[in-house]
Amino acid sequence: MDKTHDNKAWFLVIPVFVIVAFSAIIPLMTVVNYSLQDIFGPNERYFVGTEWFREVLNDSRLHGALYRQLLFSGLVLLIEVPLGVAIALAMPPRGWTASLCLVLLAIPLLIPWNVIGTIWIIFTRPDIGLLGRTINGLGIPFDHTAAPLDAWVTVMLMEVWHWTPLVALLAYAGLRAIPEAYYQAARIDGASAWAVFKYIQLPKMRGVLTIAILLRFMDSFLIYAEPFVLTGGGPGNSTTFLSIYLVKQAVGQFDLGPAAAFSIIYFLIVLLFSWVFYQVLQRVGTGDK
Amino acid sequence: MEAFEWMAWTGPSATFFAVIFAILVGMTVWDLRSPSVPRRGFLPLETTRGDRLFIGLLGSAYVNLLWIGVTTLSPWYSLAMAVVLLALVMRYG
Numbered sequence: 161m162d163k164t165h166d167n168k169a170w171f172l173v174i175p176v177f178v179i180v181a182f183s184a185i186i187p188l189m190t191v192v193n194y195s196l197q198d199i200f201g202p203n204e205r206y207f208v209g210t211e212w213f214r215e216v217l218n219d220s221r222l223h224g225a226l227y228r229q230l231l232f233s234g235l236v237l238l239i240e241v242p243l244g245v246a247i248a249l250a251m252p253p254r255g256w257t258a259s260l261c262l263v264l265l266a267i268p269l270l271i272p273w274n275v276i277g278t279i280w281i282i283f284t285r286p287d288i289g290l291l292g293r294t295i296n297g298l299g300i301p302f303d304h305t306a307a308p309l310d311a312w313v314t315v316m317l318m319e320v321w322h323w324t325p326l327v328a329l330l331a332y333a334g335l336r337a338i339p340e341a342y343y344q345a346a347r348i349d350g351a352s353a354w355a356v357f358k359y360i361q362l363p364k365m366r367g368v369l370t371i372a373i374l375l376r377f378m379d380s381f382l383i384y385a386e387p388f389v390l391t392g393g394g395p396g397n398s399t400t401f402l403s404i405y406l407v408k409q410a411v412g413q414f415d416l417g418p419a420a421a422f423s424i425i426y427f428l429i430v431l432l433f434s435w436v437f438y439q440v441l442q443r444v445g446t447g448d449k
Numbered sequence: 450m451e452a453f454e455w456m457a458w459t460g461p462s463a464t465f466f467a468v469i470f471a472i473l474v475g476m477t478v479w480d481l482r483s484p485s486v487p488r489r490g491f492l493p494l495e496t497t498r499g500d501r502l503f504i505g506l507l508g509s510a511y512v513n514l515l516w517i518g519v520t521t522l523s524p525w526y527s528l529a530m531a532v533v534l535l536a537l538v539m540r541y542g
Contacts, residue, residue: 186456189466193457207459210517210524217518428510435507439494 188427194420212421222422224397225405226429229381232315232401236380239320241373244327245365248335249357251328262332265325277389280318304391308398311391315399318386323379327372334368335361370441374434381430402426469506476502492542501542505535 195212197205216222247265252258271279286292286303295302304314338360346356384403387393393400393408400408406426410419476498485498492504509531516527 189462190456192465193459193462196459196462197457199457202455205457207461209461213514213517214521217514425514428507428514432507432511435503443494 191420191423194416195424197417199416208417212417213425216418216421216425221397221400222402222405225400225402228398228400229402232319232383233377233380235316236319236323236376237373239316240324240327240376241369243320244324244372245331245369247324247328248331249361251332253336262329265328268322268325269329271322273385274389276318276322277386280314280386280390284314306395308395311395311399315387315390318390319380319383322386323376327376330368330372331365334365338364366441370438373437373441377437378430378434381433472502490542492538496542498539501539502535504542505538508538509535 196207196209198208198211199205251261268276281289283289284292284302284304286296292302292304301307302310304311342360342364343356346360351359382403383401384407387399387401388404388407391399393404406419406422409415409422480498487495487497487500489495492501494500496504512531512534513524513527516522516530517524
């Protein structure tokens with residue numbers, strides 16, 4: 161049988177592999193080693209087998225954090241992807257207004273993540289915050305430090321404000337890459353705006369939307385700094401997502417063994433979801449099943 | 450070996466990674482000698498050998514986690530099931 165690929169090209173990947181080995185694979189191996197031991201100090205540790213995995217898998221607080229995390233990431237994708245695509249479609253195709261839109265969209269992406277949390281703490285404070293005081297002024301009680309629903313609304317608003325521009329910028333790049341000939345053909349056929357979106361724009365944006373969905377899923381699933389600064393995981397545990405719970409366990413309580421087991425389970429969940437999304441998105445619009 | 454002391458190695462984890470590494474090297478050599486052609490088996494998607502290895506290993510990890518999470522029986526049983534799953538996915542997936 162003839163070769164289907166020139167496999168020698170894979171050797172060019174070696175530099176990347178070396179960098180990834182030092183930045184990801186070796187640390188991950190260390191985490192696996194930690195997950196099998198009870199660590200008391202640098203030279204004092206005891207092999208415990210799968211004990212930490214058993215403990216972590218039966219931890220009801222972890223289950224709670226996982227459900228909250230899944231809900232959060234699901235909402236993030238449901239809101240940010242359609243909204244980002246809608247913004248990209250509404251943006252002017254060229255000219256100075258397009259440049260202005262791009263700059264405005266990029267602003268939230270340039271702000272450090274912990275600063276984002278601080279901005280939203282002040283913005284939503286019921287006593288001095290513009291949003292918090294306005295909502296309370298309308299007669300709707302709103303306090304993200306006391307009411308779980310308000311905390312969720314605030315975290316979601318912050319997340320959508322912070323990251324929808326990324327989806328919009330990617331979708332915009334995808335839209336701009338569509339040759340004019342497709343639109344001309346659609347006009348000749350008398351296609352409606354919806355048909356143009358469904359049969360030209362959406363399929364042509366598949367690549368960038370795949371990246372957008374994967375990035376937003378992984379980032380939102382690993383979110384830490386913004387909700388930690390904004391709510392600290394509260395009120396109660398209502399916004400304690402997986403990363404916040406993990407850091408509490410690893411840094412706060414210095415339970416390195418259970419935290420390592422938790423990290424591996426966390427990694428496997430992200431890996432599974434990312435792979436499933438990737439596979440599904442690769443097949444959308446191609447006729448494959 | 451002192452250079453790797455900070456990684457807190459244990460016998461089982463070293464064996465685990467050695468096996469994974471050996472599989473990856475073996476699969477690379479196999480693919481260089483006879484490149485994999487995508488095909489469709491019982492999995493609902495077209496896969497290459499590498500895809501099936503990934504699916505098999507990820508599935509094996511979940512089998513082990515499920516076993517540890519719901520039973521108190523020895524993890525050797527789940528390891529045996531994971532090996533069977535990996536072999537089935539590689540051969541018929």
